[in-house]
Amino acid sequence: MSVSQLVASHLPLLRRYARALSGSQQTGDTYVRATLEAALADDGLRGEIAEGRVALYRAFTALWSSSALEIEPVGGQAGGHEAAASERLASVTPLCRQALLLTTLEDFSVEETATILDMSPEQVEDLVREAVAEIDRESTTRVLIIEDEPLIAMQLEDLVRGLGHDIAGTAATRTQAVDAVGEVTPGLVLADIQLADGSSGLDAVDDILQQFDVPVIFITAYPERLLTGDRPEPTYLVTKPFQEASVRAAISQALFFNSSKPL
Incomplete structure (x- = not known):
């Protein structure tokens, strides 16, 4: 396998990490791109990242730790969650x-x-x-769970409550999700991609985000489909089947960058 093929095979997961770390798809993807550009300009670094995924993340971390890239918001203005992430990054390592x-x-x-x-x-x-x-x-918030598998929904409910948060509601379809936020405004959304009636968790979240800004964590069996870097994509992704520790970490990171946490 060539160096380019090896790196390409690890890029989706590196994007996932970079987005979660920065609280922003745009910022995370910019740091990933800068890592690749540095490797292109440095034969020694290119040889290092050819050693595998650990070496690639090590190169990314070196860049992350040593620089503050200028990130220009899409359209010239950052949205609520992106702006909160940028402000938090400015003062926290x-x-x-x-x-x-x-x-x-x-x-x-x-x-x-x-x-x-x-x-x-x-x-x-x-x-x-x-x-x-x-x-x-951490402060507590209300969490909306969009998941069509009852056992997984219950597992997520237990996990969320175990962290001290409240359940804003559960939904198995796009319509149920929209109805749920009409009753209670969540401070965080956990969403599956494929829902019970063939509807999409992505569409459900789009409907919700048209009403108010809220951090969203997608839980999917196919994260690489949403980690291409070619279009607007989710900031937080957890892979199914998930480890509870992974969901806890994603929830914590999303709330870390969230500027508004309803009680």
């Missing part, structure tokens, strides 16, 4: 969140994460504990 996302959402081992972050495994474990403690201190 979420190293503990990097460790948490790498070991949960991206499923790297502690040792692999230590290589990516250029630190010891013991330091990574300390950072993960710090991030988990931070989650425990």
